[in-house]
Amino acid sequence: MAVQQRMLVRVIITEADIRKTMVDEMKKKTPNGALIKQKMDLTFALRRSEVVKDKPAITQICERWPALFTEQQVCLEFSRVVGKSLKQEFYEALDHHSPRLMEIFKTKRDLTGQVLADMMQQTKTLNVTEIRCLVLRGLPVILGDDPSTFFKACVDVDDEGLYNDIPVGILYHEQEYITPQKQSLHHNASSVGIILEGKIVMDAESLPQAVYIVFGLTYALHLNYPKYMKNSFDFFQQVLLKLGKTDLKPKLQTLKNQLAM
Structure with missing residues (x-):
């Protein structure tokens, strides 16, 4: 059990680091679209857990997941959720x-x-x-x-x-x-x-x-x-x-x- 908990902590830390990287990237004048897509794919489970279970305010989601408020990522997130274009x-x-x-x-x-x-x-x-x-x-x-x-x-x-x-x-x-x-x-x-x-x-x-x-x-x-x-x-x-x-x-x-x- 202790080993599983340590592994879970490492996963959470890793996803948190990835999310921070995306937030920093989105502050650039021209964010790297390929990098954003890769990181959004990797953090999908964390993001869904937040929006479905925690139900944060939209302003909070904008701060934590700014890439989600772009046309490309709206379409990709929809595909991640339901598998359609x-x-x-x-x-x-x-x-x-x-x-x-x-x-x-x-x-x-x-x-x-x-x-x-x-x-x-x-x-x-x-x-x-x-x-x-x-x-x-x-x-x-x-x-x-x-x-x-x-x-x-x-x-x-x-x-x-x-x-x-x-x-x-x-x-x-x-x-x-x-x-x-x-x-x-x-x-x-x-x-x-x-x-x-x-x-x-x-x-x-x-x-x-x-x-x-x-x-x-x-x-x-x-x-x-x-x-x-x-x-x-x-x-x-x-x-x-x-x-x-x-x-x-x-x-x-x-x-x-x-x-x-």
Whole structure:
């Protein structure tokens, strides 16, 4: 028993040293990506134990595991946890279902139909990014979620009062104020921030990238899906990425059946 305890202490010390090396490396202007990946692989068990068992605050995780808040490591951590390629499989499934989803959007009536029609009017060039933006903004509308809590727009990114009470969300920084009627897609935002526990923890290049990163972070950090976007996140998990339970809630099952038509 004493020998096993000494071996365990040596392992813990080694992992602690590796983590410190990564923290120091991430302070550099251009961190060594290969080194970071190697050290993140080696410390996966320690990191999972911390986030799953200890459930530290996001600010504490940022300090201890700064590499985890990069796009590459979010994707790699997702792969470590579930064995899937987050970016590739998310985009492939989204692009596959997008034409049918846009057809479904056009069939909606009343207030839901009007909201979706306004969104579709903004999608003029029909490039891949705009289509993804449209589908990702329209999906929570047809699933009965509250995207207004998840998607936030601001002129002054330092105005933390807009998002300091949001557990999970995406913030769009606009160059000038845009009326709510034109804030539907945000595909031309000057910057996109990812919000966790009321803090901007990462930047993204576009809405689609921000969405799959947020989804990946829920796995990497062992977070609950935000209640106001629960149906949409369940759709990402169960329909797009085919993870977890196969039985779907009625709204998701109905939408999945419509996608198969």
